[in-house]
Amino acid sequence: MKCQVCGAATEKGLTTSVTDLSGCLIIVRNVPCYKCSECNEVIYSADVVQHLENIIEAAKKLMQEVSIIDYSQAA
Numbered sequence: 001m002k003c004q005v006c007g008a009a010t011e012k013g014l015t016t017s018v019t020d021l022s023g024c025l026i027i028v029r030n031v032p033c034y035k036c037s038e039c040n041e042v043i044y045s046a047d048v049v050q051h052l053e054n055i056i057e058a059a060k061k062l063m064q065e066v067s068i069i070d071y072s073q074a075a
């Protein structure tokens with residue numbers, strides 16, 4: 001997979017996704033991604049995006065100020 005920003009090669013890795021919603025911050029750790037070796041742009045595959053959305057939806061319902069979730073442990 002190539003970087004969408006600069007076109008350099010990307011490597012598989014893990015990242016932390018931070019979503020800032022009004023009044024609550026949702027942090028998902030250990031999210032699988034592709035990282036650009038040049039500009040550090042992070043690219044998620046479609047199934048990861050879908051899974052992240054599910055995690056964020058579930059976290060929203062908890063209404064906590066800060067939610068920290070491990071990607072691999074989320075349903």
Ligand SMILES: [Zn+2]
Nearest residue numbers: 003006036039
């Ligand atoms: Zn790049």
